[in-house]
Amino acid sequence: MKLIVANKNYSSWSLRPWVLMTTLGIPFEEEQVQFAGLDNHADFRRFSPTGQVPVLVDGARTVWDSLAIALYLGERFPAVWPADPDARAFAMCVAAEMHGGFSALRNDCTMNVGVRVEPRPMRGALQRDVARVAELLEEGLTHFGGPFLAGPAFTAADAFYAPVVFRIRTYGLPMGPLAALWVERMLALPAMRAWEEAALAEPYREEGHEQELAAAGTITADYRDSA
Numbered sequence: 058m059k060l061i062v063a064n065k066n067y068s069s070w071s072l073r074p075w076v077l078m079t080t081l082g083i084p085f086e087e088e089q090v091q092f093a094g095l096d097n098h099a100d101f102r103r104f105s106p107t108g109q110v111p112v113l114v115d116g117a118r119t120v121w122d123s124l125a126i127a128l129y130l131g132e133r134f135p136a137v138w139p140a141d142p143d144a145r146a147f148a149m150c151v152a153a154e155m156h157g158g159f160s161a162l163r164n165d166c167t168m169n170v171g172v173r174v175e176p177r178p179m180r181g182a183l184q185r186d187v188a189r190v191a192e193l194l195e196e197g198l199t200h201f202g203g204p205f206l207a208g209p210a211f212t213a214a215d216a217f218y219a220p221v222v223f224r225i226r227t228y229g230l231p232m233g234p235l236a237a238l239w240v241e242r243m244l245a246l247p248a249m250r251a252w253e254e255a256a257l258a259e260p261y262r263e264e265g266h267e268q269e270l271a272a273a274g275t276i277t278a279d280y281r282d283s284a
């Protein structure tokens with residue numbers, strides 16, 4: 058299988074299947090395409106029906122959309138979703154909620170792995186999104202006992218919140234005690250560290266993403282390669 062992703066510093070949607078497959082040891086070849094701007098639809102249509110990433114190519118079959126990829130992989134690799142029915146239902150619900158919601162968090166706290174930001178005061182929709190993320194994390198960790206979101210093993214539930222992990226660190230978003238421990242645990246995963254290392258090494262800067270970052274707050278540290 059081949060997984061097509063975009064720049065690791067910016068591409069939150071690409072991170073989901075990449076960290077899922079890497080952590081679970083699902084073999085794949087990676088192909089990276091570079092963002093040419095905030096709207097890459099025409100360029101990405103050569104390999105993606107939606108003009109977006111990620112895309113999984115399995116022989117003659119193309120699977121697009123991060124949630125579809127997780128569902129597709131789950132049919133072949135049982136570890137993608139929890140074995141316990143209650144935990145599996147929770148994992149699917151929180152993955153779907155993240156996939157379809159949290160637009161204020163996505164728009165106001167754009168993913169940029171290599172920086173730290175003092176964010177602008179949170180109001181309205183962003184406050185609600187951050188509070189809901191904190192609530193979901195605490196609920197899963199409490200109910201299923203951790204150390205991962207839906208129980209003892211890393212699953213797609215954790216993978217779908219992996220981009221939020223970087224956002225929480227970048228913007229210093231408030232989380233409860235269990236959620237804060239989970240964030241540290243996720244950041245320590247070899248797959249997350251490998252993604253971060255590659256993100257920091259990328260010299261490319263895309264103007265649109267950088268403008269979104271500037272609008273989100275004041276950059277207090279930048280650890281990216283300055284080449």
